Amino acid sequence: MIRFDNVTKIYKGDTRAVDGVTLNIEKGEFVFLVGPSGSGKSTMLRLMTCEEKATEGQIHVAGKELSRLNSWRIPYLRRNIGSVFQDFKLLPNKTVHENVAFALEVIGRPHSVIRTQVPAILELVGLDGKQKRFPDELSGGEQQRVSIARAFVNRPLILLADEPTGNLDPDTSEELTSLLDRINRTGTTVVMATHDRSIVDRMRRRVVALRGGELIRDEQRGAYGTESGTSEAVPPAVPPIRGSAAAHFDAAAQQLAPRRDT
Amino acid sequence: MSRIRYFARETWTNIRRNLTLTFAAILTVAVGVMLVGMGLMAGYASSNALGRWEGGVQFEVFLHPQIDGSQIDALGVELQNHPEIDRIEFFSADEAYALVSQQMSDQPELLAQVSPAALPPSYRVVPRSVEAELIESLAAQFRQRPGVLAVETGREEVDAIRTWFASFQGIVLLLSIVLSGASVMLIFNSIRVAMYARRREIEVMKLVGATNSFIRFPFMLEGMLHGLVGGVIGAISAGALRGHVEGLFSRSDVLAFFRSFVVTSSQFSNVVFVTVIAGVVVGALGSALAASRFLDV
Numbered sequence: 001m002i003r004f005d006n007v008t009k010i011y012k013g014d015t016r017a018v019d020g021v022t023l024n025i026e027k028g029e030f031v032f033l034v035g036p037s038g039s040g041k042s043t044m045l046r047l048m049t050c051e052e053k054a055t056e057g058q059i060h061v062a063g064k065e066l067s068r069l070n071s072w073r074i075p076y077l078r079r080n081i082g083s084v085f086q087d088f089k090l091l092p093n094k095t096v097h098e099n100v101a102f103a104l105e106v107i108g109r110p111h112s113v114i115r116t117q118v119p120a121i122l123e124l125v126g127l128d129g130k131q132k133r134f135p136d137e138l139s140g141g142e143q144q145r146v147s148i149a150r151a152f153v154n155r156p157l158i159l160l161a162d163e164p165t166g167n168l169d170p171d172t173s174e175e176l177t178s179l180l181d182r183i184n185r186t187g188t189t190v191v192m193a194t195h196d197r198s199i200v201d202r203m204r205r206r207v208v209a210l211r212g213g214e215l216i217r218d219e220q221r222g223a224y225g226t227e228s229g230t231s232e233a234v235p236p237a238v239p240p241i242r243g244s245a246a247a248h249f250d251a252a253a254q255q256l257a258p259r260r261d262t
Numbered sequence: 263m264s265r266i267r268y269f270a271r272e273t274w275t276n277i278r279r280n281l282t283l284t285f286a287a288i289l290t291v292a293v294g295v296m297l298v299g300m301g302l303m304a305g306y307a308s309s310n311a312l313g314r315w316e317g318g319v320q321f322e323v324f325l326h327p328q329i330d331g332s333q334i335d336a337l338g339v340e341l342q343n344h345p346e347i348d349r350i351e352f353f354s355a356d357e358a359y360a361l362v363s364q365q366m367s368d369q370p371e372l373l374a375q376v377s378p379a380a381l382p383p384s385y386r387v388v389p390r391s392v393e394a395e396l397i398e399s400l401a402a403q404f405r406q407r408p409g410v411l412a413v414e415t416g417r418e419e420v421d422a423i424r425t426w427f428a429s430f431q432g433i434v435l436l437l438s439i440v441l442s443g444a445s446v447m448l449i450f451n452s453i454r455v456a457m458y459a460r461r462r463e464i465e466v467m468k469l470v471g472a473t474n475s476f477i478r479f480p481f482m483l484e485g486m487l488h489g490l491v492g493g494v495i496g497a498i499s500a501g502a503l504r505g506h507v508e509g510l511f512s513r514s515d516v517l518a519f520f521r522s523f524v525v526t527s528s529q530f531s532n533v534v535f536v537t538v539i540a541g542v543v544v545g546a547l548g549s550a551l552a553a554s555r556f557l558d559v
Contacts, residue, residue, distance in 0.1 A: 072473070078470065
């Protein structure tokens with residue numbers, strides 16, 4: 001689904017943000033990108049969405065080689081990628097419903113689709129009944145749910161989350177991560193850049209650690225690890241939350257518009 | 263359908279948020295295209311007026327009032343047989359008097375001092391060619407004939423009027439170019455401000471995969487709308503100006519000469535068409551420049 005072949009990104013002024021990274025992420029995987037600030041996590045995500053172009057190496061996303069992608073094709077690539085950010089990037093003058101609807105509207109989805117899809121996704125992320133609120137009337141966790149709803153409403157193949165829990169308290173962070181986990185279980189590939197040690201350690205998913213732009217560790221069922229890059233002893237993994245709520249979520253997610261596999 | 267609703271809503275929001283700049287842009291467009299309209303109308307008016315001279319009488323041979331009939335006929339035959347002359351028309355003293363009395367109908371005391379016998383009969387001559395030198399040489403030939411009082415070519419007046427209109431048109435054209443340039447820059451600026459105000463929306467749109475043309479379209483539409491409204495206001499102003507000037511010419515005796523300088527309705531609809539289109543083009547240009555410069559994905 002996502003493949004980096006010896007990718008290097010050098011910004012102006014000779015900063016090597018990503019340095020010779022080779023990485024392969026399969027369809028349906030859940031990957032944590034970890035590492036200190038400035039280690040290249042955000043640049044990796046920006047390379048995947050074509051907001052940045054690799055200086056060297058090749059990147060394949062959803063079957064497309066990005067360096068050979070025409071600039072007019074980039075929007076179509078992004079329709080296969082949902083993005084979630086630390087600062088939510090919600091539009092303050094639009095309601096919850098309008099914020100999510102906007103994402104469908106601007107890619108030319110018909111009104112009838114928007115009318116059915118938006119309430120369904122809002123129910124899915126647990127925002128039922130808050131459609132008419134404005135972002136500043138919601139808690140941080142709720143705002144991030146809106147942002148996840150917006151990223152997922154078009155049923156993308158890939159969901160990228162850049163420090164989604166960076167502004168949230170530990171309990172809310174936990175809830176949001178389990179929401180991302182449930183989205184992953186519907187078959188969506190999730191890549192989450194994070195600083196949040198407790199979440200990474202609890203989830204025991206694949207961990208890709210970066211430092212100074214270099215990939216220093218890539219572990220299946222890994223932990224956050226130490227600054228030196230080695231995985232330290234961590235408590236045994238807690239089994240993922242499965243229950244009637246999760247089953248309900250999976251069923252509801254399948255009812256959304258069919259995925260446009262490319 | 264949802265697309266049309268989206269574009270209409272976004273364009274309206276942009277305009278409402280940015281009223282002062284929108285207003286300034288529209289007014290500048292209006293003045294600029296009004297000048298374009300004025301230039302066009304001046305061109306039409308001068309060619310209409312001068313066309314009457316050029317297509318009809320090219321010069322007029324005035325005869326002595328006391329000339330006898332045989333001399334008139336001889337001169338007529340000579341004019342008619344001249345190889346450079348297409349046709350002639352005789353204008354008797356009585357006909358001249360009829361014309362004068364029509365022109366002086368509102369000044370009977372002046373008319374009373376004029377008698378038909380004192381007025382010169384004349385030949386109106388249409389040469390085969392309208393070249394100025396040919397007309398001058400023909401005029402010179404007949405000026406020396408016995409019985410000829412004077413030969414009026416009207417060429418100098420026509421030339422003077424044409425020069426005056428041409429320089430008027432030049433000045434108006436120059437001003438309209440300057441103002442159109444200013445309009446493009448104002449619209450460019452107002453679209454840039456609109457885009458800056460909506461930068462978060464634009465960021466989200468790019469994020470979720472809206473195409474560039476989709477993002478740009480409301481801004482382009484806004485610019486063209488500025489241009490269209492400016493163009494319509496400009497055309498209405500040009501129309502008002504036309505009415506005012508023609509009213510002035512028909513009321514004033516001093517300006518009576520200009521009565522033939524009119525713009526016909528069909529010419530005026532051309533003027534309206536051109537001014538409105540010019541407004542839209544100016545708007546499209548300004549907004550296209552802004553949209554292509556500030557929407558790099």
